[in-house]
Amino acid sequence: MRKVNLLFLVGLCLGALTGLTVVVLRPPGHSPVAVAEIGRAAEKPITTSETPEDPKNPSSASLEALLPQGHVSALVFDRAKGTFALSVNADRAYTSASLVKLLIALNAQESGESRALIEKMLSHSDDAIASRLWVEGGETSIVTNAIQRMGLTGTQPPSNPGRWGDTKITAADVVRIYDYLLDEAPAPARDLILNALHDATEYGSDGFRQYFGIPDAVGGLPWAVKQGWSCCDPTMMLHTTGLVGKNRYLVVVLTEQPKSVGYDAAKQQITNVVKNLLPLLGN
Incomplete structure (x- = not known):
């Protein structure tokens, strides 16, 4: 009986892990962003109102x-x-x-x-x-x-x-x-x-x-x-x-x-x- 319960619990844990979405936390006031979305955000073209952070460039x-x-x-x-x-x-x-x-x-x-x-x-x-x-x-x-x-x-x-x-x-x-x-x-x-x-x-x-x-x-x-x-x-x-x-x-x-x-x-x-x-x- 204990073997059956142990297997059942392991199955539940694996199921929970497969459904988990990893998030990156932002400062208060910002909603979480899924990791998959970070790549898409980085592809945005640079406009006159935003430039990439680069320590070699003047700020x-x-x-x-x-x-x-x-x-x-x-x-x-x-x-x-x-x-x-x-x-x-x-x-x-x-x-x-x-x-x-x-x-x-x-x-x-x-x-x-x-x-x-x-x-x-x-x-x-x-x-x-x-x-x-x-x-x-x-x-x-x-x-x-x-x-x-x-x-x-x-x-x-x-x-x-x-x-x-x-x-x-x-x-x-x-x-x-x-x-x-x-x-x-x-x-x-x-x-x-x-x-x-x-x-x-x-x-x-x-x-x-x-x-x-x-x-x-x-x-x-x-x-x-x-x-x-x-x-x-x-x-x-x-x-x-x-x-x-x-x-x-x-x-x-x-x-x-x-x-x-x-x-x-x-x-x-x-x-x-x-x-x-x-x-x-x-x-």
């Missing part, structure tokens, strides 16, 4: 530490792989300063404006030309049209139509603008704008040195950049954006700081941010 905290009094957003998009190597504060809004000239240039080229005029506006970051093309192109409609065409989600035209540099942008939207330029814009517009960005002069038309960030940080790697700077309403903006490594990598770094930091210190800080991104710009 949000390490980049923000380089601007102790300010804010930084950074994106690195590998066009060959179609993935983001880094995404930090991708959806934070900043005043665009001269980055909006990319939209002004696209609109002006489509309207048949002088090629030489557009090239100078971009390569020299010429504000006078930008103001002229902004007015002739319809002012805020340049931005609203781009929002619809490119699917920009964090961009807003300036509340004062006369202040094109007050356009609001995000790092994620700047990547979308470059994507449109490289992959969807007509060839004449693409070639015109890329040539101008490759030929960016060391000093802008206002005498401001615009080789901070990407140009100063990447050494001998080829680059094409559109920079932005403005002060002080009430803070100071300094942005470096463009293509690195024969147009393979899209790099966008946007910063905002109190005016007390000063441009010299701010330039060095944003250059240091880009230097921290260099390990991501490999093959």
Whole structure:
């Protein structure tokens, strides 16, 4: 009789084990996830709002530490792989300063404006030309049209139509603008704008040195950049954006700081941010 009971108990235990689902416990507030589901979750594509944890790569905290009094957003998009190597504060809004000239240039080229005029506006970051093309192109409609065409989600035209540099942008939207330029814009517009960005002069038309960030940080790697700077309403903006490594990598770094930091210190800080991104710009 005891033998029969023992066998019966063993059978019950084996049956219970075969029906068991192993779970991984998460912190309070999260429901358990079966082990089989972990592999599926890891296959999700990387978006601008999430990047893999990697001790070799810069983190949000390490980049923000380089601007102790300010804010930084950074994106690195590998066009060959179609993935983001880094995404930090991708959806934070900043005043665009001269980055909006990319939209002004696209609109002006489509309207048949002088090629030489557009090239100078971009390569020299010429504000006078930008103001002229902004007015002739319809002012805020340049931005609203781009929002619809490119699917920009964090961009807003300036509340004062006369202040094109007050356009609001995000790092994620700047990547979308470059994507449109490289992959969807007509060839004449693409070639015109890329040539101008490759030929960016060391000093802008206002005498401001615009080789901070990407140009100063990447050494001998080829680059094409559109920079932005403005002060002080009430803070100071300094942005470096463009293509690195024969147009393979899209790099966008946007910063905002109190005016007390000063441009010299701010330039060095944003250059240091880009230097921290260099390990991501490999093959």
